[in-house]
Amino acid sequence: MRRLYYTADIDRDVNVRVPGRVAAGSLDRGFGDAPRFSSSERGLGAILDLLDGIGIRGTLFFEGRTSEVIDCARAAGHSIGVHGYDHEDLTSLGDDHLRGTLARSFSAVSDRVGRPVCSRAPYMTADARVLSAVRRLGIRHDSSSYTDVGSPSEPFLLEDMVEFPVNKARDPGGKVIAAYLWPMHEGRRGPGDYIAMAASAEGDIVIADHSWHMVETRDGGVMSREDADRASDDVRRVIEGILDIGYRPGVIRWSRTSSSWTVPVSGPGWRTTIGPPGAVGSRWTGRRPRRASCRTSMRSRRPCASAGSIPRSGRTRSWALSRGSLPARGRDGRSSTRRAAAGWSAWAS
Numbered sequence: 001m002r003r004l005y006y007t008a009d010i011d012r013d014v015n016v017r018v019p020g021r022v023a024a025g026s027l028d029r030g031f032g033d034a035p036r037f038s039s040s041e042r043g044l045g046a047i048l049d050l051l052d053g054i055g056i057r058g059t060l061f062f063e064g065r066t067s068e069v070i071d072c073a074r075a076a077g078h079s080i081g082v083h084g085y086d087h088e089d090l091t092s093l094g095d096d097h098l099r100g101t102l103a104r105s106f107s108a109v110s111d112r113v114g115r116p117v118c119s120r121a122p123y124m125t126a127d128a129r130v131l132s133a134v135r136r137l138g139i140r141h142d143s144s145s146y147t148d149v150g151s152p153s154e155p156f157l158l159e160d161m162v163e164f165p166v167n168k169a170r171d172p173g174g175k176v177i178a179a180y181l182w183p184m185h186e187g188r189r190g191p192g193d194y195i196a197m198a199a200s201a202e203g204d205i206v207i208a209d210h211s212w213h214m215v216e217t218r219d220g221g222v223m224s225r226e227d228a229d230r231a232s233d234d235v236r237r238v239i240e241g242i243l244d245i246g247y248r249p250g251v252i253r254w255s256r257t258s259s260s261w262t263v264p265v266s267g268p269g270w271r272t273t274i275g276p277p278g279a280v281g282s283r284w285t286g287r288r289p290r291r292a293s294c295r296t297s298m299r300s301r302r303p304c305a306s307a308g309s310i311p312r313s314g315r316t317r318s319w320a321l322s323r324g325s326l327p328a329r330g331r332d333g334r335s336s337t338r339r340a341a342a343g344w345s346a347w348a349s
C-alpha cells in the first residue's frame, strides 16, 4: 500500500534569504524585505478548507514566528511540525544558537497550534547536528530530504528519526521535477505532472507546498480571487488524482506504543507499524544498503548533504538532504503503474 503525505510549510510570505541576517525576509516588492505574513495566513485557510473538502489530514510545518503572527488555531487537527523560528538555515547556526532557535520554535508552535511531532528544515538543509538537536526536543519524524521516485521511498530510519523524503524525478522530457508544488503555482507545471510522477513511484510520495503560494506567486504577486481559487483547485486535483491511482492518505506523526514506532495514517481503519527502532534499522539495512551507508557516513560526521560526498559501491546509492545534486539511479520499472508512467525516471541519473 502506497501512501500520499500532503505537507505544507507555513512560511513567511515569499521567504527570501537576507544577506548578513539569519532571519529570512519576504521578497522585496518595493516596500523592503521585512517579513510579511498575510498571504501565508490566507493560504493556510485555503489549505485547511481544501483538506477538509477532500476529507484528509495534512502535515503542516510552522515557522515559530509565523505561528505567533497568524491565526492558526484551525490547524490543530493536523499533524504539526516545526520549520525553524525565523526560517533560518539551521546548519549555519552555532550549537547554542541552534538549540535556542529550535526550542523557541517548538515552544511557540506548541502554544499556538499544538505540540510538534515532526520537523522540516528551512531550505531543506539539515545535517546530523541539526537532526540531533531536533531529536532532543522529543521529535521523532523529519522531512528535510529528497529521494528519487525510482527507488522505494517508504519512511526510513535516520539518526534515530524516521525520515519522510520529498520525491524528485525526471519527466519524460528529461526535466527535473520535485514534489514541491511551487512550479505549479508559478504556472510552470500542471497537476498532471505530479500525478504522473506519483504513478511512476515505487513507494510512498510526499508532496510539499507553501501556504503563501496558494494566494501569491513569486513572479506575479498577490493573486486575484479567481487565480487563488484556481490554485486551490490545482492542489485539489493533485491530491485527488494521486488518491485515485491507489494511494492512501497519510500524516507524518509519531506515537509510541509499548515497543513499536507507528505511523498512523488518516482515514478510518488505516494504521501501520514500522516496528521498533532497532528492527526498522536492521530490516531496512538489508533492503537498502545506500541508506545504511548514509547513516554510517553521518555518524562519522561526513557531511552527507554535500554534493557528491557519499561513496558509491555496488548497489549502494546516495541521497541528498538538501541540494539535490547527488547522483542517483532508478531501478527498472516493472509494475503496471511504472509502465503507465513510461518515460519517467530517477531525477538525477
Ligand SMILES: [Zn+2]
Binding pocket: 009, 011, 015, 083, 087, 122, 123
Ligand atoms: Zn520554508
